[in-house]
Amino acid sequence: MTSAPAIFSESYYERLDVLERRHWWCRSVRRVAIDLIRPLGARAGIVLDAGCGTGGFLSALGAERFGMRGIGADLSLDALRLARGHALRRLMDASVVALPVVSQGVDLVISNDVLQHLPDGDDRRAIVEVHRVLKPGGFFCLRSNLGAPVEAGPSLHRRYDRESLARLVSEQGFSILRQVLLHPLARLWSNWRRPSRGGHEEQRPHGLSLTLPPAPINSALDLYARVEDAVVRRVPFLAPLGDVQIVLAQKRRIS
Numbered sequence: 001m002t003s004a005p006a007i008f009s010e011s012y013y014e015r016l017d018v019l020e021r022r023h024w025w026c027r028s029v030r031r032v033a034i035d036l037i038r039p040l041g042a043r044a045g046i047v048l049d050a051g052c053g054t055g056g057f058l059s060a061l062g063a064e065r066f067g068m069r070g071i072g073a074d075l076s077l078d079a080l081r082l083a084r085g086h087a088l089r090r091l092m093d094a095s096v097v098a099l100p101v102v103s104q105g106v107d108l109v110i111s112n113d114v115l116q117h118l119p120d121g122d123d124r125r126a127i128v129e130v131h132r133v134l135k136p137g138g139f140f141c142l143r144s145n146l147g148a149p150v151e152a153g154p155s156l157h158r159r160y161d162r163e164s165l166a167r168l169v170s171e172q173g174f175s176i177l178r179q180v181l182l183h184p185l186a187r188l189w190s191n192w193r194r195p196s197r198g199g200h201e202e203q204r205p206h207g208l209s210l211t212l213p214p215a216p217i218n219s220a221l222d223l224y225a226r227v228e229d230a231v232v233r234r235v236p237f238l239a240p241l242g243d244v245q246i247v248l249a250q251k252r253r254i255s
Helices: 010-022 024-040 056-063 077-084 122-133 162-170 184-193 215-234
Strands: 046-050 069-074 091-093 106-112 134-145 174-182 244-251
Touching: 010 024, 010 056, 010 077, 024 056, 024 106, 024 134, 024 174, 024 215, 024 244, 046 056, 046 122, 056 069, 069 077, 077 091, 106 122, 122 134, 122 162, 134 162, 162 174, 162 244, 174 215, 184 215
Parallel strands: 046 069, 046 106, 069 091, 106 134
Antiparallel strands: 134 244, 174 244
């Protein structure tokens, strides 16, 4: 499959299911997020993946034997069907802006690559909803794209820079604990291959254009990403650019 399947279609999730488990980029962002939340494992009783897709992150948490009970929520029945195929059972057909979860009932919320796909204003509403379901002092691990801020449109996803994403999260009652930018060299390569068109980002149709490289190349990039990720995590401001960002935040306690 070489064409980009339309976003949120059955073919989109079928490809996403393969990529989440095998592509070097997906392995990289998942590995970094798990390393960020690993110190929370002993305290995390209930973990909610808001926008769980095909369940790749929840499956990885289960393999890591975190001390938690994982729950997934997604609006796509195609995604949930694939997640069930990976032996995930605690799944809900639900939107991130209206989670059927009791207030202050969750210890950790995960949300990966969801905010940029939401309609105007729903990114803020989604974070408000995460704040509602988290216990005081609970944690929020958020992954989003990275670039000059752009509002969502018919042919372009919303985009956040470091400051705009941190501000969006902190304004809803969270304290930012860590914010990591990943894959600086990949971003440089992408910028070099796609020169600016008069200062405007090229608009492309929504779809999943990422494809799985041949096995030897994928393995080599996976090995390189492990080294780069380790450096970036330890010296987060060494490379002020990347193609993705991960934020670990904590719900402020009421004094």
